[in-house]
Amino acid sequence: MNDVRTFIEENTSKQLLRISTAGSVDDGKSTLIGRLLADSKNIYEDHLSSLKKLVRDDEAPDLALLLDGLKAEREQGITIDVAYRYFSTPKRKFIIADTPGHEQYTRNMATGASTANLSIVLVDARNGVLTQSRRHAFIASLLGISHIIVAVNKMDLVGYEEATYESIKQDFLDYAAKLNITDIRVIPVSALNGDNVVSKSSHMPWYTGQSILEILEDVQFLSDRNMIDLRFPVQYVLRPNQDFRSYAGTVASGVIRPGDEILVLPGQIRSRVKSIVTYDGDLELAFPPMSISMQLEDEVDVSRGDMIVHPNNLPRSERHFEAMVVWMDETPMNPGGHYAIKHATQTARVHIDHMEYSIDVDTLHKKQAGHLALNEIGRVALTTVRPLFFDPYSKNRQTGCFILSDYLTNHTVGAGMIIDRLPGDRTPRDVDRIAESAAVMSGVKSSVSTKDRRLQYGQDPCTIWLTGLVGSGKSEIAFALEKALQEQSFAVVVLDGATVRSGLSRDLGFSAPDQAEHLRRVAEMSRILNDNGLIVIASFLSPSEEIRQQVAALIGKDRYVEVFVEASVAWCKAHDTSGCYDLFQRGELKNLAGMDYPYEAPESPDLKIAREYEQDGASVRRILEHLEESGKLDPRHGKGQQKSSSSS
Amino acid sequence: MSNYSISHLQQLEAESIHILREVASEFEHPVMMYSVGKDSSVMLRLAQKAFFPQKLPFPLLHVDTGFKFKDMYTFRDRMASELGAELVVHRNETAITDGANPFDLGTQRCCGLLKTQALLDALKAGDYDAAIGGARREEEKSRAKERVFSFRDQFGQWDPKSQRPELWNLYNCQIAQGESIRVFPLSNWTELDIWMYIDKEDIPVVPMYFAREQDVVVRGEQLIPIDATTRMLPGEKSERICCRFRTLGCSPCTGAIRSDAKSVADIIAEMMTVRISERSTRIIDHDQEGSMELKKREGYF
Numbered sequence: 001m002n003d004v005r006t007f008i009e010e011n012t013s014k015q016l017l018r019i020s021t022a023g024s025v026d027d028g029k030s031t032l033i034g035r036l037l038a039d040s041k042n043i044y045e046d047h048l049s050s051l052k053k054l055v056r057d058d059e060a061p062d063l064a065l066l067l068d069g070l071k072a073e074r075e076q077g078i079t080i081d082v083a084y085r086y087f088s089t090p091k092r093k094f095i096i097a098d099t100p101g102h103e104q105y106t107r108n109m110a111t112g113a114s115t116a117n118l119s120i121v122l123v124d125a126r127n128g129v130l131t132q133s134r135r136h137a138f139i140a141s142l143l144g145i146s147h148i149i150v151a152v153n154k155m156d157l158v159g160y161e162e163a164t165y166e167s168i169k170q171d172f173l174d175y176a177a178k179l180n181i182t183d184i185r186v187i188p189v190s191a192l193n194g195d196n197v198v199s200k201s202s203h204m205p206w207y208t209g210q211s212i213l214e215i216l217e218d219v220q221f222l223s224d225r226n227m228i229d230l231r232f233p234v235q236y237v238l239r240p241n242q243d244f245r246s247y248a249g250t251v252a253s254g255v256i257r258p259g260d261e262i263l264v265l266p267g268q269i270r271s272r273v274k275s276i277v278t279y280d281g282d283l284e285l286a287f288p289p290m291s292i293s294m295q296l297e298d299e300v301d302v303s304r305g306d307m308i309v310h311p312n313n314l315p316r317s318e319r320h321f322e323a324m325v326v327w328m329d330e331t332p333m334n335p336g337g338h339y340a341i342k343h344a345t346q347t348a349r350v351h352i353d354h355m356e357y358s359i360d361v362d363t364l365h366k367k368q369a370g371h372l373a374l375n376e377i378g379r380v381a382l383t384t385v386r387p388l389f390f391d392p393y394s395k396n397r398q399t400g401c402f403i404l405s406d407y408l409t410n411h412t413v414g415a416g417m418i419i420d421r422l423p424g425d426r427t428p429r430d431v432d433r434i435a436e437s438a439a440v441m442s443g444v445k446s447s448v449s450t451k452d453r454r455l456q457y458g459q460d461p462c463t464i465w466l467t468g469l470v471g472s473g474k475s476e477i478a479f480a481l482e483k484a485l486q487e488q489s490f491a492v493v494v495l496d497g498a499t500v501r502s503g504l505s506r507d508l509g510f511s512a513p514d515q516a517e518h519l520r521r522v523a524e525m526s527r528i529l530n531d532n533g534l535i536v537i538a539s540f541l542s543p544s545e546e547i548r549q550q551v552a553a554l555i556g557k558d559r560y561v562e563v564f565v566e567a568s569v570a571w572c573k574a575h576d577t578s579g580c581y582d583l584f585q586r587g588e589l590k591n592l593a594g595m596d597y598p599y600e601a602p603e604s605p606d607l608k609i610a611r612e613y614e615q616d617g618a619s620v621r622r623i624l625e626h627l628e629e630s631g632k633l634d635p636r637h638g639k640g641q642q643k644s645s646s647s648s
Numbered sequence: 649m650s651n652y653s654i655s656h657l658q659q660l661e662a663e664s665i666h667i668l669r670e671v672a673s674e675f676e677h678p679v680m681m682y683s684v685g686k687d688s689s690v691m692l693r694l695a696q697k698a699f700f701p702q703k704l705p706f707p708l709l710h711v712d713t714g715f716k717f718k719d720m721y722t723f724r725d726r727m728a729s730e731l732g733a734e735l736v737v738h739r740n741e742t743a744i745t746d747g748a749n750p751f752d753l754g755t756q757r758c759c760g761l762l763k764t765q766a767l768l769d770a771l772k773a774g775d776y777d778a779a780i781g782g783a784r785r786e787e788e789k790s791r792a793k794e795r796v797f798s799f800r801d802q803f804g805q806w807d808p809k810s811q812r813p814e815l816w817n818l819y820n821c822q823i824a825q826g827e828s829i830r831v832f833p834l835s836n837w838t839e840l841d842i843w844m845y846i847d848k849e850d851i852p853v854v855p856m857y858f859a860r861e862q863d864v865v866v867r868g869e870q871l872i873p874i875d876a877t878t879r880m881l882p883g884e885k886s887e888r889i890c891c892r893f894r895t896l897g898c899s900p901c902t903g904a905i906r907s908d909a910k911s912v913a914d915i916i917a918e919m920m921t922v923r924i925s926e927r928s929t930r931i932i933d934h935d936q937e938g939s940m941e942l943k944k945r946e947g948y949f
Contacts (some may be wrong), residue, residue: 004917012848017655019907081811083792084785086838093656095836107813114815222653236669240702250666250817255652279700287652291665291698328813342818395798410822412812507768636939645764 003506010090017216020097020145022109022114022136027122028153032191033085033098036213039198040087042228072398084106090621093219106361106375107328109136110415113143114283114401117221120149120212125158125188129171131362137172138361141179142324142377142417144212144397146217147214148176148184155204156190162206178364180394185215225288228252228552231315231389232308233344233399238293247302248293252344252398254310255287256294263311263556264302265389266507269284269309272297288398305346307389315389315399320513323393326381327372329413333380335371339413343388343402350404353381372414375490381422386505393417422513457491458634461530463555464623466539467548467602468565471576472611477565478539481622485535490633493529495522496539510591519547530559535632543593561632563604563623567611569594586621655847664712664833667796668698668780671726671831672705674821678831679771682708682728682735684720685896686853687782687834690842691725693851694833707734709779711770712722714744715760715898717875723854738770750900751879762898768804775910778821780831786838796835801828840919847912857915859892859907870903 021029085096094220103217113119119140123133133150140148150172158164169186176184187196188207195201198213210218233250256262260273274295276283286292294308302308304519309315327333332353341350358369372378393400405413454460464481466474478494485492501508504521508514517543526536542548552560573581574592582590584596593599607626609619627633654662671678680695682688695704712726728735740748743761750758752885752886771779785792795811797819812820835840846853862870863886865878870892872878878900891904892915909915 004913004920007843008723008847008913012655012844014654014656016659029694042663081793081808082813085792085837086786086836088838088840091840111813111815113744115817203770222651227652235666235698238702239698244701248669250662277700279697289659289666290654291662291669292824293700342820400817401816403815403820405820407820410820410824412820414816415813415815635904 011088014088014090014498015092015093015219015222017096017219018095018116018214019118019119019120020099020112020140021110021120022099022112022122022140022517026540027124027132028191029122030098032120032122032151032153032189032197032212033096035191035194035197036096037085037087039194040089040213042543065259068490082112094216100200104250106135106139106326106377108599109139110143110326110328113140113145114415116143116145117224118147118149118216118219119145123150123166123168123172125152125154125164125328128168129175131272133172134175137176137179137181138364138470140490141176141181142326142513144393144417146224147221148181148182149215150186151191151212152186152188153191155188155195156193159180160188160190160195160201160203160385162204165204165207183219185209187212199249205426212529226253226391226398227287227361228253229313229315229391230308230310231344231391231396231399232256232294234302234306234308235345235390235409236347237303245296245299246293247294247308250291250293251288253453254313255285255416256308257285258282260317262296262308264300265307265309265315265317266387267301267306268326269298269300271300271527286457300332305344307344309389309462315391315396316421317386317389319387319517320353320381321388321390322379322381322419322422323363323402323416323542324359324419325372325404325416326377327374327414329409330374330408330413331409331413332373333371333414338407339404339518340407341382341384341388341402343390344399346388348388349385351383351385355380357407372382379419380416383513390418392420394419397642415421430601446543450531457533459533459535460632460634461533461535462559462561462627463526463530463536463538464561464563464627464630465477465542465548465555466537466563466565467542467605469567469572469599470541470578470580470592471574472565472567473575473616474539474541476616477609477619477623478537480616481537481623484624488633490535492535493538494537494539495525497541500525512591516547520554523551527555527559530555541597541599542591543597545603549603561607561627561630562602562605563609564609565604565609565611568602571612649768651770657841660837660841661697661845663817663937664691664694664838664905665698666697667685667819667831667833670819670821671778671780671940672699674819675829676705677774677776678780678875679709679736679774680704680706680780681820682724682783683712683896684710684716684727684781684854685782686842686846686857687784687837689727689851689853690837690845691780691782691834693849696731704733705730707736707774707946708834709738709770709774711767712737713751713766713898714739714810715762715900717854717856717896717899719854719856720896729850731869733947736770736774738766738773740766740769750898755901771804776828780833782834783879784834784837784839784842785832794832794835796832798830799823800828802832804828806830826848840916843912843916843919844879846867849914853912854896855886856893858911859909859914861890862904863887864889864891864904867903871905872903873899875899878901890894 019034042234083098085098088095097116099108099112121133121136123129137148152168156418165188172186187205187209189196189212191197195203196211198211200211223516231254232253234247238246238248241533256273258273258275262273263270274297276286277293277295335352335355339350341348355369355371356370356379357366358376359366361377370379391399400418402416403412405411406413422553466478468474475496478496482492482494500522505518508518519540522540526538529536580589580592583591591597607623699705708728740762748761783791785794797813797840798806799812800806803880846940861872865874865880865884871889889906890908892909893902893904894908896902907918909918
């Protein structure tokens with residue numbers, strides 16, 4: 001009885017090591033796993049006995065057959081998917097993700113490697129390092145595995161020769177120098193005979209290193225985790241009653257303690273951790289991969305997809321990023337298409353911006369490619385509809401990974417490892433393509449038509465888009481025009497940078513992609529207001545013809561009235577009240593149109609206002625005249641007339 | 649928790665909790681299969697932990713063949729009421745009324761009607777889009793390749809050749825109308841892990857797991873306990889043997905093993921010395937080579 005208690009005590013405090021194996025069909029990978037399982041006494045007796053029915057009695061049980069789970073595969077004689085195996089020793093519990101080596105199955109190798117701490121790569125001693133072994137090492141390195149065991153198998157068939165082993169070892173290390181793997185051990189083995197698998201072989205006295213199992217039991221892998229950067233993706237909100245609320249999730253990285261000051265993204269809400277709540281009582285600290293829930297000091301609005309971090313250590317919060325993507329579906333990637341991305345606990349719509357290159361996994365050569373097909377790997381730039389909170393995969397496996405799924409088939413089509421955000425000068429400045437993604441199927445529709453609204457307001461809704469430099473006085477004209485229209489009982493709304501940036505676009509900065517997104521929102525808002533019958537006066541710098549055209553397309557060309565507020569830079573500087581030019585002079589502001597950033601004057605605006613020579617009143621009158629002439633305003637409605645008396 | 653390290657059991661626990669929370673977040677009508685066995689008991693405790701201090705956000709579903717042991721029904725009802733969980737019991741009443749039984753139909757057909765068909769009907773009746781089950785990859789060969797989130801078409805069928813790749817802890821939960829997902833939070837647990845966890849957490853299990861003297865029929869390597877439904881084959885006689893159940897299924901089809909293990913620690917001790925794969929005491933798995941895979945394709949858990 002005491003023995004059992006001792007056994008239990010010892011076995012509840014074991015470490016868990018996850019392994020992926022990869023090997024070609026004939027490398028003897030299954031035999032090696034079978035050997036590990038058999039020799040660590042974990043193959044149950046009846047598994048062995050049912051196996052005996054499949055092989056002739058005079059042969060030793062084929063260890064590889066034991067591992068082939070599915071019937072179809074047994075018929076084909078190969079393993080075709082990822083199979084998980086379990087065994088343990090008194091020191092550790094092991095989970096093996098057994099993945100096939102056939103070249104069709106890069107997908108499965110990546111799958112197995114995604115959760116592994118260590119990878120075993122098989123090499124047939126007779127053949128040396130073939131492309132398949134190289135591919136496995138590359139994928140292991142791509143998926144962030146820092147420990148690799150190279151098992152040089154079938155040493156019995158090359159007479160246990162040291163020279164053969166040394167030459168293979170050198171070949172492999174030469175190749176691996178190009179990869180990012182910190183810990184590589186090359187071991188001569190014979191899986192069939194058990195040499196150097198569990199215990200050291202007497203056949204190869206020249207080999208002084210450890211056996212495979214010895215390494216599996218000893219390898220230090222806990223330091224591979226990121227314990228620095230706290231990332232807690234909120235997975236589920238627990239709210240058993242009105243007085244209790246806690247945020248459940250798995251600690252992706254870093255360490256969290258009660259009392260820690262935290263920041264919730266994307267809301268930028270600050271609070272403190274009140275307690276870490278679990279079924280087994282409150283905890284003093286939590287770290288990966290623990291699943292916990294935490295209460296905060298303040299009543300804040302937090303939901304699934306948010307991320308809790310330390311305020312002085314933030315992840316990237318970006319919509320544009322680059323990633324290495326492994327394509328996993330029969331249908332190739334649709335460049336320029338949309339997919340669903342799942343990252344941490346967020347699912348969002350993502351656009352494939354462009355392919356940088358694909359990688360030949362055998363040679364590591366980069367090549368130009370327009371898309372990725374099944375089992376291909378490439379570097380891709382992507383844009384999500386809302387920011388993801390991520391870290392580069394090389395820094396943080398948990399917040400650097402994502403999967404892509406197809407909207408139609410729901411298949412998991414790709415897996416990605418984020419390299420980093422896109423540098424500002426390479427992000428797409430494209431308003432229109434992002435807007436496409438918002439063109440989702442509409443459900444219930446309003447029963448009030450645009451025509452009804454036109455009758456009600458006596459106006460043909462449009463957006464008067466004022467473009468011009470900072471300090472050109474766009475907003476003055478906008479508000480003067482608003483007043484004039486309002487006095488005539490027209491229904492009108494002004495959108496300007498200050499208003500929109502303080503709310504709708506408060507999450508956006510002044511980088512080119514953020515500017516594009518900001519204007520996309522303004523354009524969307526204008527369209528909605530127009531759809532509802534209102535006239536919009538939009539006052540935005542909008543420095544390029546391309547952006548203005550995209551805005552016009554979103555709003556609708558016939559509703560878009562472009563007014564160019566023209567003034568020289570010198571005049572604008574002199575009349576500027578925003579302080580932008582002063583900031584620029586002091587070097588505190590960049591990308592200021594007219595200074596270090598180009599302002600393209602509109603090619604054919606509907607109206608041009610010579611700001612330096614014209615009074616506000618005159619400008620407003622000219623705009624009103626233009627609107628009346630183009631039939632946007634019903635003259636019978638305006639001039640202070642009552643709506644109810646318009647029946648005559 | 650020294651060196652910021654947690655044990656393998658704590659890691660398995662954390663992984664299962666993550667999976668359960670993911671199901672509750674991503675699906676509209678999840679349900680947890682409750683089969684009353686030890687794996688179900690562990691799963692229930694994990695669900696309590698995942699949603700503490702809230703109640704379970706999904707009901708428990710027991711697919712009842714009518715052939716379960718009496719102890720199992722008692723235990724089931726006790727657990728559901730202790731947890732305050734909603735318990736849905738589903739039976740294929742038509743087949744039960746028609747007298748479906750393994751003696752006349754054979755285990756394959758009987759299982760098909762009372763388990764697989766009943767399960768599919770129950771999932772349809774409850775409009776469940778995700779069914780959480782206690783299967784473990786280690787249990788049986790065809791399960792080793794099963795995903796944690798396993799996709800089923802609108803007929804509840806599994807296609808082993810077109811499974812969604814599963815990477816990191818990112819589970820694809822997208823399905824179309826009528827399709828569903830089977831979720832296996834215990835995928836990476838072994839039988840030993842289960843018992844170690846039951847011991848560590850002091851989780852209640854059906855007393856049938858513990859050895860006692862009882863009347864059985866010895867049939868091949870199986871010990872079949874004698875109760876009202878038992879039919880003796882010619883030449884068989886009842887014997888009194890100290891035995892216990894390693895898995896709990898239907899009374900006519902579940903064999904006991906000779907054992908003196910009267911506590912969880914005894915069972916763990918027994919496991920260290922007796923190495924027999926646990927499902928081998930379930931008659932159904934041995935009917936046909938690859939039988940489990942066939943059943944799974946059709947919709948069996």
